[in-house]
Amino acid sequence: MTDQPVWQPSASREHLKSRAQQLAWVRGFFAERGVLEVETPVLGRHGVTDINLDGIAAAVNAAGVSGGWLQTSPEYHMKRLLAAGSGCIYQIARVFRNGERGSRHNPEFSLLEWYRVGLDDTAMMAEVADLVCGWLGCDRPxxxxxxxxxxxxxxxxxxxxxxxxxxxxxxxxxxxxxxxxxxxxxxxxxxxxxxxxxLLGRGRPVFITRYPASQAALARVVSDDDGYPVAHRFELYIDGLELCNGYWELTDPVEQRARFEQDNRRRKAAGKPEMAVDQSFLAALDAGLPECSGVALGLDRLLMLKTGAERIEGVLAFPVERA
Known part of the structure; x- marks a missing residue:
């Protein structure tokens, strides 16, 4: 006897309604600030080199393109828009990360990513607090x-x-x-x-800042902490839950190429496949990325905090097991 498929959604109607309210809140928040909503490909020609992220490959054969990747983030495409003169932009994106499933992870999830031209990481943290604390009605971090x-x-x-x-x-x-x-x-x-x-963010949200330079990812490194180089990167935690990762963005194409090469060396040492570098993204950096800060914020996790859901499937219509 085969198991009967579970066709019902895992989220309640109330939680689905809260998601709709969240999306309206986000769009209203950025509309008031004149930030442009954009869409970029969910399916791209390149994945990412970051050793901590595993993409999902796609079988594509169209217009001379063979193969592709479901995007782990819209970052590279959005930075190409910035280099083309888009100004401040945001996106509500569906993104994919392989091997991630747990109480706080689903391989497909909703990510809010935005970039503010002319803001450094400190100013961007203030805007993150405006959005998150405004939606949750909680104390500032x-x-x-x-x-x-x-x-x-x-x-x-x-x-x-x-x-x-x-x-x-x-x-x-x-x-x-x-x-x-x-x-x-x-x-x-x-x-x-x-x-x-x-233990982070218990009772009051908290930003963690000034990560070691070796954990800079795509953030610039121009400061030091008692002689140790640190990155202009921050994360926000509430009740032990990481909500977002933000950078004062690296704009130097030479340094970015070096970091991609270092990523692939680390991937090789860890037994992971090396990833082809996105040359279109690097060409955009060569053309000139404006001074900006960017943030990627998990909307499903933010919704978990709003609704009190203990597991991510409580706010998803259909997690991977029911998709």
Whole structure:
């Protein structure tokens, strides 16, 4: 006897209604600020090199294009629009990340991404707080540096701790042979995941800022913390839930190429396939990306906070198991 398919949605009608209200709120928020809504491809010719993201390949054969990727983020296409003179833009996008399924993850999810020309990361954090706290009706966030958060909640200094001591610290979660192939940033991510993040934003939202330069991703690195280089990157946490990742965007095409090459070296060392670099994106950087900041915010997670849903399927009509 075969199992009967589950055809019903996993989200209640009330939660579906709250999603519709959320979308209206977001669009009204940006309309008041004169930020243009755009759409970019869900299916692109390139994936991303980021070692922490696994894309979903697509079988495409059209107009001389063979193969493609469901996008993990609309970032590269949106930056091409910025370089073409779009001005401030936002997008409500469906994005895809392979292997991600859990209480807070679904392989397909809704992402709000926006870029503000002329704003640095500090000004962008204020706008994130306006949007999120306005929608949730909560207090505005505190601010902690990455270093302060780990010192206070994990009892280590992530900038100064030796690799040996960091590996020793992480043996409370993984065996030495499991740690053997992990780099310093992998271990710091473990500390964040197990010790720090669950305690962040309890009672009041909090921004984590000034990440180590090695975790800059696509953010610029122009500051230092007691002699240690740090990135102009921030994340927002509420009740232990990470909501967004924001950058004062890197605009240097030479540095961006170097980071892509470094990503692929790390992917190769980790046994992951190297990814072809998006040359159209790099050409846009060569043409000139305006000074800007950008944020990617998970709308499903924001809706979980609004509705009190404990698992992401509580706010999705059809999670991957029912799709």
């Amino acid at each position: 505190d601010v902690l540096t990455y270093r302060e958060a780990q010192q206070t909640l994990a009892g280590i200094d992530p900038m100064a701790i030796t690799d040996h001591d960091l590996y020793q610290y992480c043996q409370q979660w993984l065996e030495p042979e499991q740690l053997a192939g992990m780099g310093r940033d992998d271990c710091l991510d473990l500390v964040m995941s197990f010790k720090v993040e669950p």
